[in-house]
Amino acid sequence: MTEIITRASALDTPTPPNWGLTKFLDPIRIPPVIEPHSWWGPSEITVRMVRTQARLHSQLPPTTVWAYEGHYPGPTIEVRSGRPLRVSWTNEIDGTMPLVAVRGPVGDRPTSRPGQDLDRPGYEIVEGVTELPSWTVVHLHGARTNAGNDGWAHNATLAGGSQLTEYPNKQQAMPLWYHDHAMDITRLNVHTGLTGMYLLRDAEEDALALPGGAHEVPLILADRNLDTDPSGQLTGQLLFKVPYVPGGPDIPFTGPFNLVNGVIWPHMEVDARWYRFRLLNASNSRFYQLRLVDSAGTPRDEAVRLIGTDGGLLPAPSPLPAAGLTVAPAERFDLLVDFSQFRGERLRLTNVDPGNAGPGRVEPDLMEFRVRDRERRDSFQLPDTLSRSYVRIQHGTTLPEDHEHVWVALLLNADGHPEMWDLEQLPDGDQGQPGENGIIQVEDPATTPPTLRTFRRIGAMFDDAVGVFLRHDGWAVWNVVHVANGGPAHPIHIHLTEFQALFRRTFATTFDQAAGRTTAPIRGFTDVPLEKYEEGWKDTIIVNPGQWVSVAGQFGGGTGEFMYHCHILDHEDEGMMRPFIVSPPELAPFEMHHGGGHHAPGGARE
Known part of the structure; x- marks a missing residue:
């Protein structure tokens, strides 16, 4: 499909530095769930945006972030199709933007490394970023709602204000996500932590009896950079480092640390059974090309089935593409993984994107799965058909002529x-x-x-x-x-x-x-x-x-x-x-x- 997935993989390239952080040391963080419910009309909730601290890795000092309800990433909001929800997105963020931005030329030193590099020729602080107030507007990405509820970029609010929205939720089961969309500074506001998932459920999905509860897990991918002190030690402060080509444009941000659910290189204990993962790429610009590999680095993608995309269930389960699953910023994928054949083993979700090669290459592994060495009853059977309501849109047949x-x-x-x-x-x-x-x-x-x-x-x-x-x-x-x-x-x-x-x-x-x-x-x-x-x-x-x-x-x-x-x-x-x-x-x-x-x-x- 894309240039990214037609090039050779980079599984055998040398391991890049981890900047003093131990891989797979910390357990994954699962965002809390908000399930609005009302029998008598639209459900109503308030979601606060606040300044808080999050531990991105246990070997790091706490990182100051902006977060929905104080969680990094924000709570997962679960709703039923056809039941409207009213949300008051309330800006209660104190102070100014909690990140430092620097800009410097592409040169002999890789840009995907921690620290400001102000000792390098051409590097400089981006003035004004640390003085930016919390000016926010929430977009529910994928929602069908009136424009006044959509998060128009100019309609951001300062601290003390609220954005009142209504989401009809007249859509099929699908994974949406919410994030900041403020004019000119979306990249910075999202970088501070203003993201979260929003899951729509319906009867068609219910009938499949897909893995749920503790066996359905959001995996929100993002990359970040961190500042260093004069001795070169990581401080935990968010660093937005932007390279540029001399005489040319800025290059979009990418960072040396990949996070899953707000944790750098986490691990997850799993049972030897089927799991459902709701995958989201919440990075500013990084593309991922994902594969599941065992401890020897051998791809084990046969255990993975793709069952849905941004807009809901596929008509039938599909294997991953031969070279791995390419996930661009904002894309969501619904994945089933059968861990039953891996009792007592460890597997890794890894990024084999060939663009992640050369001097600026970062750690390819994203997280580790530790499969428990015991049998657990699992009644789930992978269905042959997923969405019976699905219709393929094509010119001359299912696409209306008056389009x-x-x-x-x-x-x-x-x-x-x-x-x-x-x-x-x-x-x-x-x-x-x-x-x-x-x-x-x-x-x-x-x-x-x-x-x-x-x-x-x-x-x-x-x-x-x-x-x-x-x-x-x-x-x-x-x-x-x-x-x-x-x-x-x-x-x-x-x-x-x-x-x-x-x-x-x-x-x-x-x-x-x-x-x-x-x-x-x-x-x-x-x-x-x-x-x-x-x-x-x-x-x-x-x-x-x-x-x-x-x-x-x-x-x-x-x-x-x-x-x-x-x-x-x-x-x-x-x-x-x-x-x-x-x-x-x-x-x-x-x-x-x-x-x-x-x-x-x-x-x-x-």
Whole structure:
């Protein structure tokens, strides 16, 4: 599916330094569970954001964090499908941001190491970060709710304020998560600890009798960096170290310490039976490529079955991809692991991402499973069918004919900085002005002969004019074309919908970075087989350079102005986020806007 999982694994590369911390010393931390319940109407809860201290490793001093209800990560909120929940997200955080940010050039010293490196040429403190107040707004990622409840980035509150939200929960069973979404500083607020899981349950899931209780465990992955004192000892203070290419853009944060549920390299005692793990990548930018290995380093992925994605259950269990499971920031996966064949053994969840190689490589192991050497009764049987309600979305059959089309370009601008444009399609024959900046041409292979489509940029920054207008309860196909010649993969998240991938195609780009446009139509596409799980319901999808990814989703359950963005949080804060509007179809005759969407000038409809 992605460049990440087609390269060779790095299981046999030398072990990197652990900076004085013992691997697998501490038990995993399981977040507490909040189960709101009301027989007479919407349940109501208050979730407080507070300043607290957390022990990331028993060999470290305590770390000051911001956390929901004082837990790092926050409590797991469990609700039933169709039962609304009202949440007062209350900001009770004292003081200013509890992290130090530094910036320095990529050079001869690996950037994935602790300490500020202010003794190195070019390294400097990022001024103003430690003075930032607690300015927060919560987004329930994956929720279908009205825009006023969605966590609009500008609608953050200071300490003493509350954000009042209502979540209808009219969705199938799925793993959502909640996190901060404040404008310009999401990467910093999330880094301080403002994340937590939110699980939706329904009758279809109940009927499967999946492992539950102590045998259903959230695994929230994240990477962090820590400061050091003058002697080089770790202090426990969060450090946000950002490298940059001299003369070029900043590189998104990655850190040398991987945490699972807020603990660096934890262990977990498990019975020799089936477990269900609700996996979330809550990192700022790190991709993981996960495998289960035994004490000899031999992959044991045959014990793992993938049963769900961001938007709920798959139609049937699936093995992991041959090279491991790639998990981008914000993606969630529902995994079953059968430990019955490993009595008395130890296994590791490890990251074999080939990007985690070379001088800046960090410890690949994430956690250790210690399987008890005793037999436990386990009545669970892996079902052949999971979701009987699942329908595969395809053009010409299950995708409604009146769907809309949205076109988005991912690119590098003249300064080498990632950008995201929403596009309006020009009328047939109109190819823009010669040399015009912001023009993307694509020769669509879906028609015979291929149709030349010419697009003009509507907006590139969050506060540019809105370019995408969709109809409530209507379907839309989003075409995301990564035209950059190189650069990073982007996990693209669209609010208010679950979608399915229709196709993934590669191409040789004709985008001229200096001119800010394609110099000839992009053509010669090659289909890339989708991973089986990409046919499931998702809300975040990886788009690699030189790829066109098309997804289809329905936009119901709420109206108003929403966001879509790259979920590399550094990119989101630096401009890769755009708005879109969902409104009732009856409103169309009265609208005066211009921009994308089939009902607006230059839009496309199939």
